Amino acid sequence: MLTKYQIGGRWLGYPQSYQWSAMADRLQSASGVMLGLFLLLHLHFESSILFGKEAFYRVVQVLEGGLFTQSGHGIAIVTQMFSLFMLLVLMVHAATALRRFPVQLGQWRALRNHLHLINHQDSKLWFWQMLTGFLLFFLASMHLVTMITDPEIGPNLSAWRVYHANAWVLYALLLPAVVIHAMIGLYRVAVKWGITTKRSGLRKVAKVLIVYFLCLGGASLVTYLMMGSELSVPVQPYVPH
Structure with a gap:
């Protein structure tokens, strides 16, 4: 005769473990998609510096709500508020992702053995995502906090920050x-939620996008360094012709 036992939530690791796990999965995926899409837009907006100071200046004014001001100039508080919002999204994403982070020596050994014994591409991708996620908890937070405390953006001001304030190391x-x-x-996320089943093809797309965005972001960073090296201190905000 089978006996039904009710296992307390505390033995499963979290109160109402199953409900929490399902909700955490959704929050992790949703916040991750938001951050990922923001990155795609952010790198392209930043790359406007490749077309010159005037192009970058115009993009900044639009993003900071310059279309809605009489002077046409953007408002720095827009950058502050959006950076604060993205920082909160980052914290939610980190909190929900940390539950899967190996914290014990035995878990690290099991992961190492798994990666060595089983040639599974998705497991290797998860490992690299975990390592980069750990770094981003500090690096991305530093970047967003900087944007909250010092939101002034412009061709000269951004180039000064990158070159003279040594922000290039962080970037x-x-x-x-x-x-x-x-x-x-x-x-x-696309694989987990059944958006596609063609893993091999999607992995190739992801690799191509990684190379593309690294080249795009690297070119923008080099451009900021070159512009910053030509600036005299104290730096003056850029004024369009």
Whole structure:
């Protein structure tokens, strides 16, 4: 005769474990998609610097609501509020993702053995996503906090920050970590929620996008460095012709 036992939630790791796990999965995926799409837009907006200071200046004014002001100039508080919102999304994403992070030595050994014994592409992608996610918890937070505390953006001001304030060090570490993490993350979300079953083809697309965004972001960073090296200190905000 079978006996039905009721297992308390605390033995499963979380109160109402199954409900929490399902909700956390949805929050992790939704916040990850938001961050990934934001990255795609952000890198393209930043790359307007490749077309010159005037192009970047116009893009910044539009993004900061310059179309709705009498002067046509953007409002810095827009950058602050949006950066704060993205920081909150980042915290939600990190909190829901950390539950899958191996924290014990035995878990790391099991993961290492799994990666060595089983040649599974998705497991390797998850490993790289986990490592880059750990780095982004610090690097992306630093970038967003900087945008909240010092929201002034412009061709000269941004170039000064990159070159004279040595922000290029942060961006050089942040760029590969965030691109790799985001592209792998979007791939895994598409597979997890049944958007596609063609894993091999989608992995190739993700790899192509990683190379593309690394080249795009790297070119923008080099352009900022070159512009920053030509600026005199104290730097003056860019004034369009």
